[in-house]
Amino acid sequence: MPDSSSIAILVQRLNTYNKAYRAGNPLVSDAEYDNLVETLRRLDPDNPFLHQVEPEVFSNKQEIRHPVPMLSTDKAYTIAELQRFVDRVYKEAAPLEPQHITFRVTPKLDGLAGRDDGHILASRGNGWTGFDITSALDKGVEVVGQRGLGLGELVISLSYFQEHLADKFEHPRNLVVGIVSSDTVNTLALQALEDKAVRFVPYATLPQWTGNGDELVKAIETIKQDLREKVDYPMDGLVVEVVEQEIRDAMGATNHHYRWQIAVKDKGETARTRVRKILWQVGRTGKVTPVMLVEPVPLSGATIKRVTAHNAGFLKKRRIGKGAIIEIIRSGEVIPKLEAVITEAKTMDIPHTCPVCSTPLVEDNDFLICPNAQCPAQIRQAIEHWFNILGTADWYGTKTVEKLVDNGVHTLEQVYALTQQDFIRMGFGPVQSRNLHQALTISRTKPVEDWRFLAAFGIPDLGKGDSRKLLEHHPIDTITRITAGDILAINGFGAITSQSISRGIQRIRSTIEHMLALGFNLQHTPLASEMAQMDSPIKDKGIVFTGKMVHGTRQDMQNMARTMGARVQSAVSKATDYLVCGEKVGATKKAQAEKLGTKIISEQEFLDLITS
Numbered sequence: 299m300p301d302s303s304s305i306a307i308l309v310q311r312l313n314t315y316n317k318a319y320r321a322g323n324p325l326v327s328d329a330e331y332d333n334l335v336e337t338l339r340r341l342d343p344d345n346p347f348l349h350q351v352e353p354e355v356f357s358n359k360q361e362i363r364h365p366v367p368m369l370s371t372d373k374a375y376t377i378a379e380l381q382r383f384v385d386r387v388y389k390e391a392a393p394l395e396p397q398h399i400t401f402r403v404t405p406k407l408d409g410l411a412g413r414d415d416g417h418i419l420a421s422r423g424n425g426w427t428g429f430d431i432t433s434a435l436d437k438g439v440e441v442v443g444q445r446g447l448g449l450g451e452l453v454i455s456l457s458y459f460q461e462h463l464a465d466k467f468e469h470p471r472n473l474v475v476g477i478v479s480s481d482t483v484n485t486l487a488l489q490a491l492e493d494k495a496v497r498f499v500p501y502a503t504l505p506q507w508t509g510n511g512d513e514l515v516k517a518i519e520t521i522k523q524d525l526r527e528k529v530d531y532p533m534d535g536l537v538v539e540v541v542e543q544e545i546r547d548a549m550g551a552t553n554h555h556y557r558w559q560i561a562v563k564d565k566g567e568t569a570r571t572r573v574r575k576i577l578w579q580v581g582r583t584g585k586v587t588p589v590m591l592v593e594p595v596p597l598s599g600a601t602i603k604r605v606t607a608h609n610a611g612f613l614k615k616r617r618i619g620k621g622a623i624i625e626i627i628r629s630g631e632v633i634p635k636l637e638a639v640i641t642e643a644k645t646m647d648i649p650h651t652c653p654v655c656s657t658p659l660v661e662d663n664d665f666l667i668c669p670n671a672q673c674p675a676q677i678r679q680a681i682e683h684w685f686n687i688l689g690t691a692d693w694y695g696t697k698t699v700e701k702l703v704d705n706g707v708h709t710l711e712q713v714y715a716l717t718q719q720d721f722i723r724m725g726f727g728p729v730q731s732r733n734l735h736q737a738l739t740i741s742r743t744k745p746v747e748d749w750r751f752l753a754a755f756g757i758p759d760l761g762k763g764d765s766r767k768l769l770e771h772h773p774i775d776t777i778t779r780i781t782a783g784d785i786l787a788i789n790g791f792g793a794i795t796s797q798s799i800s801r802g803i804q805r806i807r808s809t810i811e812h813m814l815a816l817g818f819n820l821q822h823t824p825l826a827s828e829m830a831q832m833d834s835p836i837k838d839k840g841i842v843f844t845g846k847m848v849h850g851t852r853q854d855m856q857n858m859a860r861t862m863g864a865r866v867q868s869a870v871s872k873a874t875d876y877l878v879c880g881e882k883v884g885a886t887k888k889a890q891a892e893k894l895g896t897k898i899i900s901e902q903e904f905l906d907l908i909t910s
């Protein structure tokens with residue numbers, strides 16, 4: 299019997315992984331997670347973790363109670379386990395002397411489970427209480443079939459994902475969760491919504507197989523292949539369930555799953571192939587990471603040519619190089635991973651110099667770093683990062699920035715000093731040159747939150763969230779004077795990150811000051827100290843903006859409300875005080891507000907309110 303502390307640690311890990319997964323940022327693969335769950339089941343079968351629905355939380359959404367619990371599923375990984383399920387059904391149904399026992403098989407969709415009652419789309423939550431995610435439909439999620447068909451799954455078309463998004467998102471599920479949970483949808487997701495690739499698929503609309511227990515067990519592999527071909531959605535197995543209601547009632551449920559339903563999953567399909575070459579890529583921060591280029595091999599319906607290798611240490615430990623034979627696995631996931639090394643490489647080929655600038659590399663634990671701050675690969679990505687995060691200017695894509703860097707433009711200072719003539723001299727066409735030049739002006743004049751501006755510098759450990767947190771305590775124009783101690787004093791920053799952030803700021807101090815002097819139209823993050831004292835008519839009020847605003851964009855209004863201490867929300871809930879309506883307001887939000895007695899006001903009334 300293992301000691302209780304190791305079980306506690308295991309459960310803690312599972313909780314951490316689950317939370318990250320439900321938030322759309324999984325830390326480990328599903329196969330690895332499932333393995334840990336099975337380990338816990340062996341060590342401590344009665345552990346409460348195994349007897350609950352793994353909870354999912356959308357913190358800014360209203361809670362919705364399910365009329366019937368939305369449970370998880372029991373799992374069968376082998377034919378023997380499926381057979382045991384079938385036997386149990388026959389045994390428990392026997393006293394009812396049923397005329398038929400029918401099993402239905404549908405594809406197990408791998409997205410975000412939901413329930414559509416025709417008015418509200420709710421997520422699964424903890425099984426008993428979910429969250430109102432109807433706003434996903436306003437954002438452009440298509441409903442397959444019709445509204446009100448009950449349980450289903452929010453998913454993205456698999457072919458669409460593979461074509462447009464596979465190199466940007468690790469798993470389609472993460473994108474779907476992002477669309478549902480965040481107020482602002484990123485451009486790639488917006489495109490997917492516009493292309494009608496993101497859908498709520500009621501399970502009732504799925505292709506299905508029905509038959510008796512014997513047929514089921516015999517045909518399960520064919521059923522799987524058949525259903526796999528019929529749906530264009532990510533799948534992680536099949537769902538097998540009993541059709542007859544009286545048998546369902548007799549079998550009942552645990553806290554975790556219905557006894558009349560089981561998911562048939564496999565441990566992941568694997569394939570063997572040979573490594574052709576290791577490709578080394580230089581990232582924005584100088585990390586040089588390997589990708590294994592392999593002999594093309596079919597796996598779960600895709601042809602695999604590249605497999606991620608994470609870092610140099612990963613390859614060294616496993617002795618992977620040209621000629622190694624490896625086994626790769628793809629289990630409900632889109633990106634294949636290394637499962638095992640079958641034959642090690644005879645020789646390893648770990649570079650000593652940067653593949654882009656030839657500077658000798660530095661080892662940092664498992665990583666290789668190009669220490670050359672002038673490395674073209676790093677410079678290009680740093681400039682691209684700037685425009686991506688700032689988000690106010692178009693036209694600065696990879697090819698364009700590459701050309702700039704090739705022409706000796708290496709710093710943001712240089713970029714912002716470029717004239718239209720300079721672009722033309724570098725070989726851009728007249729129209730593109732004008733656009734590129736205009737985009738620079740636009741990026742300075744269009745309002746942008748100061749935390750985006752700060753995050754756009756790409757300082758290690760200073761992403762968007764932390765930039766905002768930092769600016770809640772120190773105004774942007776004092777940021778280059780900040781010390782590690784100042785950062786550490788803010789709740790939520792540890793010693794190591796504080797050091798690294800302050801070092802990062804110092805390193806590019808002159809660039810930050812230069813950019814500040816260019817006079818960007820920065821919208822300042824309200825200081826925590828001001829917020830505490832501020833007396834505003836909308837302080838702590840929950841506010842939802844809907845429709846097209848005339849006194850600025852919706853985002854402008856939201857920022858203004860935030861600055862005045864309001865809690866800006868994306869959907870009307872019990873926690874909403876005002877629904878502010880612009881033009882062309884959708885009916886759902888208004889109806890919801892009326893139902894909950896939320897105050898509905900016009901844009902003008904809102905402006906009157908905040909100036910009162």
Ligand SMILES: NC(=O)c1ccc[n+]([C@@H]2O[C@H](COP(=O)([O-])OP(=O)(O)OC[C@H]3O[C@@H](n4cnc5c(N)ncnc54)[C@H](O)[C@@H]3O)[C@@H](O)[C@H]2O)c1
Pocket residue numbers: 315316319320324325326327328329331332351352368369370371372404405406407408411412422449450451501504537561
């Ligand atoms: N990678 C990670 O870190 C991580 C963390 C947590 C969970 N997970 C994955 O999630 C799984 C467990 O999560 P879970 O409990 O949410 O899901 P589950 O795998 O037990 O699936 C249950 C859900 O499947 C849905 N479903 C999909 N297709 C269906 C269909 N055709 N008919 C009926 N129901 C259908 C139902 O809504 C049900 O709630 C694990 O097996 C694991 O692979 C991964």
Ligand SMILES: [Zn+2]
Pocket residue numbers: 580652653654655656657668669670673674675
């Ligand atoms: Zn380099």
